[in-house]
Amino acid sequence: MDSRSTPDQADASRRAFLKSTLALGGAGLAVAAGTRTAAAEGDPKITELQDWNRYLGPGVDAAPYGLPSEFEKDVVRRDVPWLTADATSSVNFTPLHALDGIITPNGLCFERHHGGVAEIPPQDHRLMINGLVDRPMVFTMEDLYRFPRENRVYFLECAANTGMEWRGAQLNGCQYTHGMVHCVMYTGTPLRNLLNEAGLKSSGKWLLAEGADASAMTRSIPMEKALDDCLVAWKMNGEALRSEQGYPVRLVVPGWEGNMWVKWLRRLEVGDQPWEQREETSKYTDLLADGKARKFTFQMEVKSVITAPSPQAPVTHGKGRTVITGLAWSGNGTIRRVDVSLDGGRNWHAARIDPQSFPKAVHRFYYDFDWDGSELLLQSRAMDEKGFVQPTKEALRKVRGANSIYHNNGIQTWHLKTDGALENVEVS
Ligand SMILES: Nc1nc2c(c(=O)[nH]1)N[C@H]1C(S)=C(S)[C@@H](COP(=O)(O)O)O[C@H]1N2
Numbered sequence: 001m002d003s004r005s006t007p008d009q010a011d012a013s014r015r016a017f018l019k020s021t022l023a024l025g026g027a028g029l030a031v032a033a034g035t036r037t038a039a040a041e042g043d044p045k046i047t048e049l050q051d052w053n054r055y056l057g058p059g060v061d062a063a064p065y066g067l068p069s070e071f072e073k074d075v076v077r078r079d080v081p082w083l084t085a086d087a088t089s090s091v092n093f094t095p096l097h098a099l100d101g102i103i104t105p106n107g108l109c110f111e112r113h114h115g116g117v118a119e120i121p122p123q124d125h126r127l128m129i130n131g132l133v134d135r136p137m138v139f140t141m142e143d144l145y146r147f148p149r150e151n152r153v154y155f156l157e158c159a160a161n162t163g164m165e166w167r168g169a170q171l172n173g174c175q176y177t178h179g180m181v182h183c184v185m186y187t188g189t190p191l192r193n194l195l196n197e198a199g200l201k202s203s204g205k206w207l208l209a210e211g212a213d214a215s216a217m218t219r220s221i222p223m224e225k226a227l228d229d230c231l232v233a234w235k236m237n238g239e240a241l242r243s244e245q246g247y248p249v250r251l252v253v254p255g256w257e258g259n260m261w262v263k264w265l266r267r268l269e270v271g272d273q274p275w276e277q278r279e280e281t282s283k284y285t286d287l288l289a290d291g292k293a294r295k296f297t298f299q300m301e302v303k304s305v306i307t308a309p310s311p312q313a314p315v316t317h318g319k320g321r322t323v324i325t326g327l328a329w330s331g332n333g334t335i336r337r338v339d340v341s342l343d344g345g346r347n348w349h350a351a352r353i354d355p356q357s358f359p360k361a362v363h364r365f366y367y368d369f370d371w372d373g374s375e376l377l378l379q380s381r382a383m384d385e386k387g388f389v390q391p392t393k394e395a396l397r398k399v400r401g402a403n404s405i406y407h408n409n410g411i412q413t414w415h416l417k418t419d420g421a422l423e424n425v426e427v428s
């Protein structure tokens with residue numbers, strides 16, 4: 001645009017330009033999109049100069065640590081106040097409905113802690129290894145940074161995720177029904193490097209991990225797992241762990257329940273049997289229908305959920321081209337297949353799994369279809385690399401009864417209504 005032309009002249013020439021482009025490509029575009037394209041002629045969003053095009057914006061360093069656009073301010077972790085008595089031993093939820101891809105942004109990773117967030121100066125943090133080892137050791141953070149590093153993308157799911165849905169549909173949004181999961185890239189050193197440094201005695205079969213927070217979270221981990229793929233991690237998505245996620249250092253226990261991923265990790269004790277701590281006896285066990293409880297149900301089962309559309313992410317565009325997307329994950333490794341149903345599980349269609357996928361990480365799936373505007377019952381069903389298939393909630397309750405809280409990997413249903421709104425329902 002000539003800087004000397006008046007706004008009116010500029011608008012006129014802009015309109016003329018748009019008109020000719022539309023004449024060439026407009027019709028084709030409208031068909032391809034399957035929906036109505038904005039009528040460019042007369043659309044003031046196009047023909048009128050907008051403020052952001054007219055005035056200079058803030059310069060660099062306006063926000064030394066960047067924040068999301070102000071228009072995204074509703075995309076935040078949220079809690080359900082009535083779930084817990086107070087916020088220090090509580091949980092909030094990842095806004096899955098508003099995210100895409102497989103990496104959870106650090107500021108949106110759900111938080112679960114039992115004694116509030118410990119704020120630990122890294123120079124004051126110590127990690128001790130004691131018990132059945134040749135050389136009890138204490139590491140500073142500086143010591144840890146000198147071990148060989150690895151980067152791995154893993155999901156962390158709280159065993160209580162979807163726990164409120166055992167007896168029927170309860171919370172209206174996948175943030176609340178499925179948001180106790182996040183998936184980030186960790187940087188750290190394999191746990192076996194530290195254990196080898198201390199020298200494991202052959203009688204050492206279990207490991208106790210202990211946190212430095214006010215809850216001093218403790219969990220027993222079988223040595224086989226500790227030596228396999230566990231990490232002692234100090235970075236997430238390239239930057240230091242967030243305080244909420246265990247700064248300066250946490251345990252990463254891939255594919256296993258989030259409770260074992262001890263944050264603010266301060267001690268590793270090697271023993272010959274599990275310790276039967278609170279979090280593995282009165283909590284994180286599964287009461288069955290006959291009154292017996294399963295314990296040490298470490299692994300997270302194959303699971304998936306449609307993240308959009310979902311109750312917090314309604315269809316606002318009417319019928320026509322529609323994208324269904326969601327997440328699938330399994331503690332067994334990779335996801336082999338995800339199917340989507342539009343009719344409550346009668347017919348299934350293969351979804352497209354985004355190829356940027358890793359074992360024991362969430363997988364992103366898409367199902368693109370033409371919505372005819374009628375009511376639908378949306379479901380997704382995942383199958384993992386070992387052939388495990390996500391069960392219906394009915395099938396799950398047949399085996400587990402209705403007392404459980406933890407390890408609910410049942411198929412989720414969203415009822416899509418003709419106006420595009422969605423509701424959490426259960427079909428049986
Ligand atoms: N030290 C410590 N570690 C902890 C907890 C805790 O309260 N204290 N909560 C556990 C539980 S129950 C879960 S589900 C995960 C949650 O990890 P996140 O807050 O990074 O999402 O941390 C686990 N590690």
Ligand SMILES: [Mo]
Nearest residue numbers: 158159258259
């Ligand atoms: Mo948890």
